[in-house]
Amino acid sequence: MARIEKTFDDRDWFMLECDDPNCEQRFDDSQWYADEDDLLTDAKDDGWQIPYKDEHPELERDMHYCPAHRLPECTTCTNIMIDPAGWKDGQCPECIKEKIPHERS
Structure with missing residues (x-):
């Protein structure tokens, strides 16, 4: 359960x-949040990655990943790689x- x-x-x-299998890491384990929006904002600020179902229709629910288990992102548009198939x-x-060039750093 995420x-x-x-x-x-x-x-x-x-x-x-964290939604990564076998990961039991939680964001701010010492404190419960009364406001879900504040929790999600603080988690993102702390390096958590949160793909939302409405932004990724292939997901059954929102997913949450701690900084140790981040999903890769497109280097050009920064979209999260839910399904790495087709990524080059x-x-x-x-x-x-769209033939959008990207520069390697």
Whole structure:
């Protein structure tokens, strides 16, 4: 389960857990968040990667990855590589199709 949720004092409280198999790392394990948006923003600021279902229709739900298990990103458009098939030299198929050049650093 990526998002752990419990009800306390009539409010929903949240914590994030990494979706990578066999990873038990959580974001800020010492504190529950009453505001989900604040939690997700803080997690992103701390290096977590959060692919959302509405941005990636192939996902069944939102996915959360800790900095130790980040997914690769397209070097040109920075889209997250959910499915690495068709990716070449760090570019996604859409950037390759559009012939968008990318520079290696």
